[in-house]
Amino acid sequence: GENVEQHPSTLSVQEGDSAVIKCTYSDSASNYFPWYKQELGKRPQLIIDIRSNVGEKKDQRIAVTLNKTAKHFSLHITETQPEDSAVYFCAANSGGYQKVTFGTGTKLQVIP
Amino acid sequence: DAGVIQSPRHEVTEMGQEVTLRCKPISGHNSLFWYRQTMMRGLELLIYFNNNVPIDDSGMPEDRFSAKMPNASFSTLKIQPSEPRDSAVYFCASSLQGNQPQHFGDGTRLSIL
Numbered sequence: 001g002e003n004v005e006q007h008p009s010t011l012s013v014q015e016g017d018s019a020v021i022k023c024t025y026s027d028s029a030s031n032y033f034p035w036y037k038q039e040l041g042k043r044p045q046l047i048i049d050i051r052s053n054v055g056e057k058k059d060q061r062i063a064v065t066l067n068k069t070a071k072h073f074s075l076h077i078t079e080t081q082p083e084d085s086a087v088y089f090c091a092a093n094s095g096g097y098q099k100v101t102f103g104t105g106t107k108l109q110v111i112p
Numbered sequence: 113d114a115g116v117i118q119s120p121r122h123e124v125t126e127m128g129q130e131v132t133l134r135c136k137p138i139s140g141h142n143s144l145f146w147y148r149q150t151m152m153r154g155l156e157l158l159i160y161f162n163n164n165v166p167i168d169d170s171g172m173p174e175d176r177f178s179a180k181m182p183n184a185s186f187s188t189l190k191i192q193p194s195e196p197r198d199s200a201v202y203f204c205a206s207s208l209q210g211n212q213p214q215h216f217g218d219g220t221r222l223s224i225l
Contacts, residue, residue, distance in 0.1 A: 032211050043203060043216040044155070089155060093211055098143065098162060100214070102155045 002027040002094030006103030013080050014111050021106045023090035024072045032093040033066060033073050034100065039086045047088075048075070080110045114138075116217035118204050124223045130192040133220045136185055137206030145214060146179055146189050147203040155203075161187065162209075194224045 003026040013019050025033075034049035050057045050064045050073065057064050061080075066073040073092075077084055087107050091100040117136040125131060137144050145160040159169040161181045169179070176195070181187040191198055201221050205214040 034213060043218050045216070046213045049213060098167060098209075098211065099145070099157055099160050101157070104154045 002030060002092055002101040004090060004092050004101050004103045006090050006106060008106060009104065010107045010109070012109045012111060015080060015082060017080055019077045019080055019084070019108055019110075021075045021088055021090070021108075022072060023074070023092075023103050024070075025092040025101075026071065027092065027094045028068075028071065030092040030094055032100070033064070034091050035064060035075050036089045036091065036102075037086045038089065038105075044089060077108075080108075082110050082112050084108060085110045116204055116206050116215050118202075118217035118220055120220060121218060122221045122223075124225065125194060126225050127195050128193045130190065131194045131198075131222060131224075133189040133202050133204075133222070135187045135189070135204030135217060137187070137204070138215055139185065141206035141208055141215075142184075143207045143209055143212075143214075144181060144187050145205040145207075146187070147205065147216075149201045149203060149219075150199075158189070196224045198222065199224050 006023045031052035035047050036044035037047045038044040048059050048062050048064050050066050061078045063076045087105045089105050090103040093100045119134045143162050146158040147155050149155045158171045159179045164181045179189045201219045203216050203219045205216045207214045
């Protein structure tokens with residue numbers, strides 16, 4: 001089955017700096033890579049996703065890049081703000097594409 | 113759009129008791145997922161359904177866990193008998209199809225004493 005590894009497990013940045021979270025996956029057939037943000041005590045919420053037919057996708061301060069050859073993808077947050085503080089999960093689909101496997105999460109702290 | 117609705121939000125019970133968690137997916141969504149989240153193991157997929165049919169239950173930890181989806185608008189996850197190590201937050205999520213964004217419910221925080 002799919003194995004998704006995520007680094008780092010914790011990340012502290014100063015407000016206004018950029019944050020980068022990296023993930024690798026094992027199933028070369030994976031073609032859908034969502035990212036979720038989970039605030040303390042709340043549900044995971046999709047913030048951005050990318051499919052294998054593109055290499056990069058942006059949405060305001062958030063961008064995701066995908067390298068299918070190396071089987072890794074990354075989340076980039078620019079101009080970080082305190083409200084970006086949360087746990088971020090990457091994921092990759094597998095199992096006939098119907099399910100996703102989540103990474104172990106990155107706790108991001110943005111220091112004002 | 114009411115979103116995915118889970119009940120109860122919190123459940124505290126003694127070990128050995130039966131626990132039933134409920135989920136109403138977003139109308140029109142064909143795929144439903146049950147997850148368990150703990151500090152130690154992260155977010156684990158327990159089982160998922162497509163068009164009310166269980167597709168993959170390989171994540172169900174043991175026979176004490178069972179899940180059903182009798183119709184497109186309702187699913188249950190049962191634990192019988194419950195044990196303290198089952199304490200976790202259980203999330204239900206739904207999506208239009210399996211390869212589409214998943215929408216999570218607010219979760220059920222389960223504590224087994």
